[in-house]
Amino acid sequence: MAEHSKSIPVQHIIGFVLSIVLTLLAAWAALGSNLPVKWIIAGILTLAVIQAGIQLFMFMHMTESESRNGHVPWNMMFHGFVLAAIIVAGSLFTMSWGFDHHPGKDDMGTHQEEEQQHGGH
Numbered sequence: 001m002a003e004h005s006k007s008i009p010v011q012h013i014i015g016f017v018l019s020i021v022l023t024l025l026a027a028w029a030a031l032g033s034n035l036p037v038k039w040i041i042a043g044i045l046t047l048a049v050i051q052a053g054i055q056l057f058m059f060m061h062m063t064e065s066e067s068r069n070g071h072v073p074w075n076m077m078f079h080g081f082v083l084a085a086i087i088v089a090g091s092l093f094t095m096s097w098g099f100d101h102h103p104g105k106d107d108m109g110t111h112q113e114e115e116q117q118h119g120g121h
Contacts, residue, residue, distance in 0.1 A: 015058030022051045
């Protein structure tokens with residue numbers, strides 16, 4: 001039976017503290033800074049990319065070559081990105097060229113004509 005040492009997970013604590021610090025920096029940039037809006041957006045996007053990297057490498061075990069079930073983490077990331085791209089593309093397609101829920105001119109014209117005939121009552 002292998003012995004498990006009960007050490008403090010230093011890497012996880014450092015990753016957690018860095019994630020909190022980056023989140024607080026982004027909140028300060030959005031709420032408390034007097035920077036131009038373009039710089040705030042660029043800064044928040046940069047902090048988000050850094051935080052995503054911290055999450056992937058410190059918590060999601062991206063440095064491991066292979067897990068017990070034979071799945072390589074990069075393979076799972078690729079499929080996650082493909083799935084996200086399909087969902088985003090489908091959502092944009094539906095919102096852009098999907099169903100039109102606005103009433104047509106005929107519907108509005110008929111209703112307005114009926115109101116005029118009945119004196120608005």
